[in-house]
Amino acid sequence: MFATLDPKLKAVVLPSRRKVLLSDTVGFIRNLPHTLVSSFRATLEEVQKAEVLLHVRDASSPARDEHKAEVEKVLAELEAVNKPCIEVMNKVDLLSAEERETAASGGGVLVSARMREGLDALLARLDEALVGDPVMEQTMIVPQSRGDVLAALEAGAVIREREFRDNAVRMQLAGPASLLGRYREFREKAKTDRASGSGGDSQMPGPSDPEPGHRW
Missing domain, CATH: 3.40.50.300 (P-loop containing nucleotide triphosphate hydrolases)
Known part of the structure; x- marks a missing residue:
C-alpha cells in the first residue's frame, strides 16, 4: 500500500x-x-x-x-x-x-x-x-598549539577568512551558537574592550552568551 x-x-x-x-x-x-x-x-x-x-x-x-x-x-x-x-x-x-x-x-x-x-x-x-541552534558570525584567535580547538572549528563551522599571526590563527567564522559558545574564550575582543579591560565582545554582549552545552 x-x-x-x-x-x-x-x-x-x-x-x-x-x-x-x-x-x-x-x-x-x-x-x-x-x-x-x-x-x-x-x-x-x-x-x-x-x-x-x-x-x-x-x-x-x-x-x-x-x-x-x-x-x-x-x-x-x-x-x-x-x-x-x-x-x-x-x-x-x-x-x-x-x-x-x-x-x-x-x-x-x-x-x-x-x-x-x-x-x-x-x-x-x-x-x-532551523532556529533551534542559530548560526552566528564571530572572529576568534586560537593558539596553534590548540589543535583540538582548530580541528573542532574546522569541522563544525564555515571559515570565512583565516590569517596566521605569530603562533596563533585568526579566523572569521560562521557556525552554530552551541559550537562557537563552547570556545568563547578565544573570541577576539573589541578594541574598546581591550583598552578598558572590560572583557566585552564586539559581536555579542557578554551577558547573552550561552553557557557551554546550552542552546540559543
Whole structure:
C-alpha cells in the first residue's frame, strides 16, 4: 500500500555545517483500514518531534492537490499542522517549462531526486528554517598549539577568512551558537574592550552568551 514501511533516519550536514537528523516517515494514504490505524500512527511520532517538516510531493501527479489535502488532514490529527513546513516538489524532470513555473509559484522547492536537481537549494532552505541552534558570525584567535580547538572549528563551522599571526590563527567564522559558545574564550575582543579591560565582545554582549552545552 505504500513503499516506506519503517521510518528511516540519516544524518545530513547543512551548508552552515550544522548536522541534523532527517527522518523519512511512512507514506500517507487515505481510507486506511482500521486494523492498521494504530500501527500507522505509531510510525509518525517523528513528525510530532521534528522541528521542521519536509512535505515531499509528486509534482507530476494529476492528484497532487488532493494528496496535499490528505497529508494536511493527518497532520491536523497529529496536532502538527502548525509546524514549520517546506513543500518539496519532486519529479520536476517530468514537467514542462510552463508546468515548472506553475509549481514554483506555490513557494515550494523544486527538486528531482532522480536527476539530483535542486538538492542544494533544498538544504539551504532547510538551513534557513532551523532556529533551534542559530548560526552566528564571530572572529576568534586560537593558539596553534590548540589543535583540538582548530580541528573542532574546522569541522563544525564555515571559515570565512583565516590569517596566521605569530603562533596563533585568526579566523572569521560562521557556525552554530552551541559550537562557537563552547570556545568563547578565544573570541577576539573589541578594541574598546581591550583598552578598558572590560572583557566585552564586539559581536555579542557578554551577558547573552550561552553557557557551554546550552542552546540559543
